[in-house]
Amino acid sequence: MRKFAITLALATTALSTPALARDDAWYVGVEGGTMIVEDIKFDIGATNDAIQIDHRAGWDVDATVGYDFGGFRAEAEVGYRQAQVISARSLVTLPTGAVNLAPGTYAQTGGRTSALSFMVNGMLDFGDDDGVQGFVGGGVGVARVKSRYHVDARGNFLNDSDTVLAWQAIAGVRAPLSDSIDVSLKYRFFNADKLQMTDALGRAANGRYRSHSIMGGLTFNFGGPVEEVIVPTPEPTPAPAWTPTPEPTQAPVVVQCTPGPYIVFFDWDKSDITPEAASILDNAISNYQNCNNTQVMLAGHADKSGSASYNVGLSQRRADAVKAYLTSRGIAGEKIGTEAFGESRPRVETADGVRELQNRRVEVMYGPGSGY
Structure with a gap:
């Protein structure tokens, strides 16, 4: 079983599930x-x-x-x-x-x-x-x-x-x-x-x-190898700070837009939304309510285990799957843009042909400056 060392842009927790394949x-x-x-x-x-x-x-x-x-x-x-x-x-x-x-x-x-x-x-x-x-x-x-x-x-x-x-x-x-x-x-x-x-x-x-x-x-x-699928989830947003006053009242809570990135990972050669990915996307959708109906950008990626042209199509299918999930839960489709990068922007550098979980992902960003 492989072990992945995860360093994330946001603090994450790791969930592991086995996936059995025909190979090996x-x-x-x-x-x-x-x-x-x-x-x-x-x-x-x-x-x-x-x-x-x-x-x-x-x-x-x-x-x-x-x-x-x-x-x-x-x-x-x-x-x-x-x-x-x-x-x-x-x-x-x-x-x-x-x-x-x-x-x-x-x-x-x-x-x-x-x-x-x-x-x-x-x-x-x-x-x-x-x-x-x-x-x-x-x-x-x-x-x-x-x-x-x-x-x-x-x-x-x-x-x-x-x-x-x-x-x-x-x-x-x-x-x-x-x-x-x-x-x-x-x-x-x-x-x-x-x-x-x-x-x-x-x-x-x-x-x-x-x-x-x-x-x-x-x-x-x-008897095939069991691949450890590690799916990160963002930590809950810290509670907004409040300032005490002589009055026995709590300072108003400042509502903030949390633009992400929210990162969901995929099984090898798949574009299905896993239960762990759905939990991350539900959290992202909840935070989107504070972003004033802003633009959403989805960036699809793949690892280097297939051909470059195939991986572009695979990363587009992953981005489309995330878009379908977001629109099914109330985010307007015209507010969502997608782009497929294939294997060109790996999170973890690997040799060609290597399967790497962290590179099989879609990154979700909200608001101005979130384009790719």
């Missing part, structure tokens, strides 16, 4: 969905594509465990997929036990093809953590492909398995359901080449396995 966090996930297997073609001896196997739509499930580095994820995956056979076409004799079938097309083919895989994946994420986020990636590993096929109720003409190298390509989207749970939808292309099996006659049957899957999933994030 472990996660586990489960996924499942429907799958289409491309026709599997086996070479038998010197005959290419001697047997072609057609499948019904099947199913695909997996489980993952990984680490989110922020923009890139590395994960280990175990998956299992299965599809039933509906027909076969053969250019060679099919051994089915007591009788060998002549070459032809067999609509009454049964059996199934399955693949158990162990993969290592890499994923690139793009988009905001708090909204819909896209990802693309791929993986490599090994797969154990098992083929068991028969015609009618006859014996299996192929019942064998092989373990080969495999790879996959992945693309999808995900969105947060809560601070620690994401829901995802993804497409996967899976490929296992150079399968070497043996049919019931002892002939070598060489082929490949390819599938296309659409899968939904849930991801559970845990």
Whole structure:
């Protein structure tokens, strides 16, 4: 947990709240969905594509465990997929036990093809953590492909398995359901080449396995760093001094305009008004009643963890959020001016790319000379 040393223009008190993010966090996930297997073609001896196997739509499930580095994820995956056979076409004799079938097309083919895989994946994420986020990636590993096929109720003409190298390509989207749970939808292309099996006659049957899957999933994030968000609030305005007189009456209280600055801070890459920021703004609005409806200036700022152009827009959204809060509580919109400075005026100097709470802020000023 980081600790921030705060030196403020006004005397402040610090309030801390934890914020959990995906970045620098472990996660586990489960996924499942429907799958289409491309026709599997086996070479038998010197005959290419001697047997072609057609499948019904099947199913695909997996489980993952990984680490989110922020923009890139590395994960280990175990998956299992299965599809039933509906027909076969053969250019060679099919051994089915007591009788060998002549070459032809067999609509009454049964059996199934399955693949158990162990993969290592890499994923690139793009988009905001708090909204819909896209990802693309791929993986490599090994797969154990098992083929068991028969015609009618006859014996299996192929019942064998092989373990080969495999790879996959992945693309999808995900969105947060809560601070620690994401829901995802993804497409996967899976490929296992150079399968070497043996049919019931002892002939070598060489082929490949390819599938296309659409899968939904849930991801559970845990163990990420807890960022300490320190939000300063101004101390109460000192009570106006009064001068005693021989008369037993109190001197009149002098009403003063307190122009600020009132400073509110924001979570990383956010423009939401936090409860602590709302408390500061409520105090500023209360003091504005003593300022004779004067001009209000809002200056939005960002830290250096994003691009300069992005941070200008982010600081403008923060200023707009503060303006909306002020107008919703009675300050006229035409009295409020905003300006976005992005990362150009940090309170705390940092290197480019560093997240710094004190630089993610909006400063509120009242009265003449409060422009930026």
